[in-house]
Amino acid sequence: MKTRPLFAAAATAGLIFSLAACGSEEDPDAGNGDAAPAADAADLDLVTEGTLTVCSDVPYVPFEDFDDTAPSGFSGFDIDIVSAVADGLGVDLVVKDSAFDGLQSGLSLNAGECDMAASAMTITEDRAQNLAFSDGYYDSLQSLLVPTDSDIASIGDLSGKRVAVQQGTTGESYATENATDAELVSFPSDAEMFQAILAGQVDAILQDLPANVPHTADEAFTIVEEYDTEETYGLAMKKGNDALVDAVNEQLAELRDSGDYDELYAKYFSEDAADSDDAESTS
Amino acid sequence: MTRSARTRLTTLTLYAVFAAIVVAFVLVADWPAIKSNFFLTEGFTGNWRDMVFVGVKNTILYTIVAFVGGFVLAVVLVLMKLAPIAPFRWLATAYIEFFRGLPALVVILFMALGVPIAFGWRPPGGTVGAGLLALMLVAGAYMAETLRAGIEAVPKGQTEAARSLGINAPWTMASIVMPQALRIVIPPLTNELVILLKDTSLLFVVGLAANQKELTTLARDFMASGPSAGTATSLMFAALLYLAITLPLTRLVAWMESKQKRSR
Numbered sequence: 001m002k003t004r005p006l007f008a009a010a011a012t013a014g015l016i017f018s019l020a021a022c023g024s025e026e027d028p029d030a031g032n033g034d035a036a037p038a039a040d041a042a043d044l045d046l047v048t049e050g051t052l053t054v055c056s057d058v059p060y061v062p063f064e065d066f067d068d069t070a071p072s073g074f075s076g077f078d079i080d081i082v083s084a085v086a087d088g089l090g091v092d093l094v095v096k097d098s099a100f101d102g103l104q105s106g107l108s109l110n111a112g113e114c115d116m117a118a119s120a121m122t123i124t125e126d127r128a129q130n131l132a133f134s135d136g137y138y139d140s141l142q143s144l145l146v147p148t149d150s151d152i153a154s155i156g157d158l159s160g161k162r163v164a165v166q167q168g169t170t171g172e173s174y175a176t177e178n179a180t181d182a183e184l185v186s187f188p189s190d191a192e193m194f195q196a197i198l199a200g201q202v203d204a205i206l207q208d209l210p211a212n213v214p215h216t217a218d219e220a221f222t223i224v225e226e227y228d229t230e231e232t233y234g235l236a237m238k239k240g241n242d243a244l245v246d247a248v249n250e251q252l253a254e255l256r257d258s259g260d261y262d263e264l265y266a267k268y269f270s271e272d273a274a275d276s277d278d279a280e281s282t283s
Numbered sequence: 284m285t286r287s288a289r290t291r292l293t294t295l296t297l298y299a300v301f302a303a304i305v306v307a308f309v310l311v312a313d314w315p316a317i318k319s320n321f322f323l324t325e326g327f328t329g330n331w332r333d334m335v336f337v338g339v340k341n342t343i344l345y346t347i348v349a350f351v352g353g354f355v356l357a358v359v360l361v362l363m364k365l366a367p368i369a370p371f372r373w374l375a376t377a378y379i380e381f382f383r384g385l386p387a388l389v390v391i392l393f394m395a396l397g398v399p400i401a402f403g404w405r406p407p408g409g410t411v412g413a414g415l416l417a418l419m420l421v422a423g424a425y426m427a428e429t430l431r432a433g434i435e436a437v438p439k440g441q442t443e444a445a446r447s448l449g450i451n452a453p454w455t456m457a458s459i460v461m462p463q464a465l466r467i468v469i470p471p472l473t474n475e476l477v478i479l480l481k482d483t484s485l486l487f488v489v490g491l492a493a494n495q496k497e498l499t500t501l502a503r504d505f506m507a508s509g510p511s512a513g514t515a516t517s518l519m520f521a522a523l524l525y526l527a528i529t530l531p532l533t534r535l536v537a538w539m540e541s542k543q544k545r546s547r
Contacts, residue, residue: 101503105512106513110316127513162492167500168507168508184493185490187489192392192488192490193490195392195396200405
């Protein structure tokens with residue numbers, strides 16, 4: 001029976017081949033620069049027609065969180081922004097929870113998994129080589145979180161301390177440059193970092209300010225310093241899909257003009273946003 | 284058409300189909316996209332040095348520590364499981380069922396982050412020590428079952444003969460049954476070693492300092508920064524390095540086995 005393995009190999013190869021063929025739909029020519037503004041969603045080259053598919057690494061409070069009551073199943077500043085954008089474009093919104101690695105490297109977008117990554121992502125030169133960013137929609141600060149009873153008062157006190165940073169983020173780069181004597185411990189996300197500081201495995205967390213703020217709610221932890229790195233979050237899209245980038249920028253501008261942006265901003269980042277968030281979640 | 288001619292025709296057709304599929308595969312794939320997403324090698328030299336001298340080194344070190352620790356634990360567990368005293372057997376069975384039933388990632392998270400919060404005790408060696416302890420606990424449970432299968436595969440006559448020669452029970456186990464059992468379970472133990480090697484990539488979840496990073500963590504780093512940022516080049520490189528470790532290892536074990544078979 002010499003042919004048996006050959007049959008098996010041919011069958012397997014055939015299967016793989018057909019799968020590959022499914023995945024490689026030819027892109028309709030994207031990015032004809034003079035796309036009709038917003039109205040014509042067909043020109044936007046969306047992975048699913050009529051739907052804006054947004055990938056986000058959830059949870060990252062207050063930018064994205066799970067929310068059974070929301071139509072998309074998610075809530076947060078990013079989610080509200082993209083749902084306003086989707087409304088403006090006249091398309092439906094679908095949000096997919098994805099790993100940040102795939103988002104910031106552009107793989108999820110290139111693989112056609114989503115049209116847009118909205119995940120509190122800072123616009124950087126490195127990332128802009130592989131992603132098309134919208135205009136900035138949020139200016140972020142970095143911050144240093146420590147236990148309230150800690151004797152760390154500033155970044156200068158971090159020498160020899162274990163400092164948690166999120167892998168592949170601008171917070172990690174900032175710490176690498178500015179806390180040179182500290183032992184930087186990298187984690188996949190805010191969730192593990194907070195557990196680690198609770199467990200006493202690290203002495204401090206250096207990351208985006210809005211992600212640190214909720215951890216100060218019960219006063220066991222406090223933010224001792226904020227750093228202005230002139231960072232801005234952007235919505236990321238597949239490189240070359242200029243029609244979508246233009247349309248999204250137009251929507252963002254409209255949000256700012258109409259005052260809706262300020263309303264959203266106040267909802268999540270007003271002085272007592274952290275407290276009111278708590279009140280909401282317990283109600 | 285004779286029978287042999289028909290067979291040959293079938294074989295030829297299948298070869299042709301196979302070749303056509305391979306060719307089609309090559310033609311359909313988007314090579315420039317593949318190159319820019321997975322093989323952006325310009326300026327990658329600084330990264331590969333880190334990946335080999337930090338990543339591979341730590342991956343191998345973690346694997347060895349977890350394997351040796353897990354093996355010692357497995358021997359203790361299997362002796363308990365085969366013990367004449369019932370509570371020992373219950374304890375070993377409960378342990379094995381428990382740790383075999385949990386994902387390694389959960390055990391790692393619990394050891395490094397849960398245990399200190401719950402009991403105020405931090406496993407030695409920081410997060411990496413805790414992570415390795417977790418891998419040992421999990422590997423021990425798997426290897427205990429493997430060892431038991433090996434011990435039970437040793438013919439009962441071996442024990443009976445040893446006992447009738449006046450060798451006591453512990454020494455029979457240690458010098459006669461165990462060595463034969465180990466020889467039987469070399470393939471599944473190799474399997475466990477390879478699984479552990481890959482499971483060290485789960486340590487990323489508990490936080491690693493720069494000099495503690497293993498291969499996958501570094502690959503993820505270089506997906507975010509440096510010359511290959513924004514591509515999966517570093518992941519491809521990590522994949523090749525994993526294969527460079529596991530393939531020679533498994534070949535070596537296969538060779539040892541065949542040599543052993545011949546010598547018997």
